[in-house]
Amino acid sequence: MRTPFVAGNWKMNKTIAEARALVSEMAPELQEIRGVEKVLCPPFTALFAVSSLLIGTDIGLGAQDMYWEEKGAFTGQVSPLMVRELCRYVIIGHSERRAYFGETDASVNRKVAAAQAFDLIPIVCVGETLSEYESGQTAEVVARQVREGLKGLPAEFGSRIVIAYEPVWAIGTGKASSGENANAVVRDIIRPALAELFDPQTAQATRVLYGGSVTAANAAEFFQQPEIDGALVGGASLKAGEFVAIVKAAAG
Ligand code: PGA
Numbered sequence: 001m002r003t004p005f006v007a008g009n010w011k012m013n014k015t016i017a018e019a020r021a022l023v024s025e026m027a028p029e030l031q032e033i034r035g036v037e038k039v040l041c042p043p044f045t046a047l048f049a050v051s052s053l054l055i056g057t058d059i060g061l062g063a064q065d066m067y068w069e070e071k072g073a074f075t076g077q078v079s080p081l082m083v084r085e086l087c088r089y090v091i092i093g094h095s096e097r098r099a100y101f102g103e104t105d106a107s108v109n110r111k112v113a114a115a116q117a118f119d120l121i122p123i124v125c126v127g128e129t130l131s132e133y134e135s136g137q138t139a140e141v142v143a144r145q146v147r148e149g150l151k152g153l154p155a156e157f158g159s160r161i162v163i164a165y166e167p168v169w170a171i172g173t174g175k176a177s178s179g180e181n182a183n184a185v186v187r188d189i190i191r192p193a194l195a196e197l198f199d200p201q202t203a204q205a206t207r208v209l210y211g212g213s214v215t216a217a218n219a220a221e222f223f224q225q226p227e228i229d230g231a232l233v234g235g236a237s238l239k240a241g242e243f244v245a246i247v248k249a250a251a252g
Contacts, residue, residue, distance in 0.1 A: 004223070004250040005162055005207045005230035007039040007062060007123055008237025009091060010046075019046035023053045026240035031057050036230070036250045039089050039123075040237075044078055051086045062089030062123065065097055068107075068114035080118035090115055091232075093149060094125045095168045105148035112150060116157045123162045123232060124149055125211070126190070130169035138167075139189050146193040158198040159205040164232040165190060170212025172234060182210045183225035191227065216245035223250050 014022060019042050030038050041062040042050050051061050063086075067077035083090055092115065093108035108124065115122040126145040128138045142165070150161065165185055170177050186208045194203035210222045211232035222228050230250050236242040 002205065002207050002229045003037055004035065004252075005037045005039070005209060006247045006250045007041055007089070007091075007162075007164075007209070007230075007232050008243050009064060009094070009211075009232055009234050010040070010042045010237060011064070011096070011234060012043060013238055014042055014046055016046050016049045019043075019050055020053060022238070022240060023050050026244055027053065027057055027059060029240070029244045030059055030247060033244075033247050033251050035252075036247055038247055041089070041091055047086045060089055061087045062091060063087050064091045064094065066090050066092075066111060066114070066120075068110040080114045080120060084118045084120055087120065089121045089123060089162075091164075092122045092124050093145070095127055095129075095166060095171060099168070105145055108145075108149040109151060112153065112161070116153060121160055121162060123164055123209070125164045125166050125232070127164075127166040127168050127171075127212070133167060133169055138185065142185060142189045143193045146190055147197060150194075150197055155198040155202045158194065158202040162207045162209060163190060163194075164209040164211045166211035166232060168212075172213070174213050176213035176215075176218055177210070179210075179221040179225045179228070182222060183227045186210075186225075186227035214246060216242045216249070219246045219249040223252070 039060040039062045063083045066083045070081050092111045097103040112122050128141040132141050191203045207229040209230045209232045210228050214231045214233045215236045
């Protein structure tokens, strides 16, 4: 059985003071929800403050990106060693990083390998753009992102990776995929790609999330799908009530 997983991607939102206020509001309620792995991914500047508020809770902390080198002359970058001081999780290959900051399947692959080396759990994002969707390239694009992003890793690590299927046309648009469509992509494209890369058991053991305009109102539609193991939540993770309701829906 795959444990449900819900992560909040705060993106470039919340000062330290705002982050503290949001965590103080949601943590007590999140703590009471059992049977779901819960993760908050604030911006780098708020990680330290949030980490101290999460001590003694079962709420995990994640970074939104990282570089693959451990240290050195890489101005502006944050290393896996630094992330590991505070976090257990790291989002890698989010579509906004691919679209605006030059992230490629090759850089995703180096970052996932660095996550393994530093014992971090990567949340690897894949998903097709609107034009790829409209021209029927979803299967080809998503399979390539999984294959290229995760190649060369051992199967033992494969089952610890969390994959987020986030169709780019659904992110921040209020136009979520249907549960059925997302389930079909996971079943027909993502798990077969994992089986080919690793083995069928690993493909079944790996958690695959849906992301893209998930709200408290539509979360259950995704969580009732057999192939979807949780959600990567953007906008709705910035509202305590919404995020708590989504995590509750994942608990069933
Ligand atoms: P959204 O973002 O929930 O605001 O659509 C999801 C994501 O980008 O992870």
